[in-house]
Amino acid sequence: MKRTVLITGAARRIGRGIAETLARAGWDVVVHACRATAEAEALCTALSTDTGARTWHVSGDLSAQDGPEAVFDDALAQAGRIDALVNNASLFARQPLACATAADFDRQWRVNALAPMLLTQRLAGHLDRREAAGCAVNLLDQRIARPDAAAVPYLVSKKALEAYTLAAARAFAPRLRVNAVAPGAVLPPADEAAREAAGAFPLSARPSVGQVADAVRFLLEAEATTGQILFVDGGQHLL
Numbered sequence: 001m002k003r004t005v006l007i008t009g010a011a012r013r014i015g016r017g018i019a020e021t022l023a024r025a026g027w028d029v030v031v032h033a034c035r036a037t038a039e040a041e042a043l044c045t046a047l048s049t050d051t052g053a054r055t056w057h058v059s060g061d062l063s064a065q066d067g068p069e070a071v072f073d074d075a076l077a078q079a080g081r082i083d084a085l086v087n088n089a090s091l092f093a094r095q096p097l098a099c100a101t102a103a104d105f106d107r108q109w110r111v112n113a114l115a116p117m118l119l120t121q122r123l124a125g126h127l128d129r130r131e132a133a134g135c136a137v138n139l140l141d142q143r144i145a146r147p148d149a150a151a152v153p154y155l156v157s158k159k160a161l162e163a164y165t166l167a168a169a170r171a172f173a174p175r176l177r178v179n180a181v182a183p184g185a186v187l188p189p190a191d192e193a194a195r196e197a198a199g200a201f202p203l204s205a206r207p208s209v210g211q212v213a214d215a216v217r218f219l220l221e222a223e224a225t226t227g228q229i230l231f232v233d234g235g236q237h238l239l
Helices: 013-024 038-049 067-079 102-130 150-172 193-200 209-221
Strands: 003-007 028-033 056-061 086-087 134-139 176-183 230-232
Touching: 003 013, 003 067, 003 134, 013 028, 013 038, 013 209, 028 038, 028 067, 038 056, 056 067, 067 102, 086 209, 086 230, 102 134, 102 176, 134 150, 134 209, 134 230, 176 209, 209 230
Parallel strands: 003 028, 003 086, 028 056, 086 134, 134 176, 176 230
Antiparallel strands: none
16 A cells, blocks of 8 residues: 655645655655645646646644644545655744744744644554554754854754654654754745855755755655654755
8 A cells, every 4th residue: 555645835845846756756645735725736636647646635724723733634534544744844034033022933933843743743643543654754954053043933943843853753663753854055045145144065056855855755765764864955064
């Protein structure tokens, strides 16, 4: 039987690339989107047509009270089983720390850290009931190794998810493997100032969406691997 993966924030950018890579690799895919519902539905149609994968679309606000649980339960109701989870959905805001408000911290915490934690917990319970094995992959950021003082609410949420990845890998073993990918600056910044802030790349090139997606696939399918943080950043975290 083919395995089914739930990918949050999968309608665009990196999430879309992950969905395309996994569908081509033989996975059935549940595409989550909060607001980009038309794009998510179009992606599902394209994946099914191009790869033969079974696909489903779920919507839901991961920052809402009980939002993560509702998204997982909807995905499970439609697909019938969930074998893996990719926590890709994320909020990013660049702002001076002196200007960051409690609402800024709370909003990014809920989407970037709390939602992945609750979704992973939900998957672990589902796997226990099925007596099955599975995997979760969290999307972090190379900033966890190279702190960015201009994006502290975001950084704090990703550092928390890094710690959770390691703790959950131990807590949920042997049933559930938990790993993470820490991408660098994948998408070219829109302006020169942002491009300069993104920093240099020791490998002389920014990673591609496809390379990040390949790393996610590797961790999903590496059955002897758990508690690992895989940097896919052209070496940015070394600077």
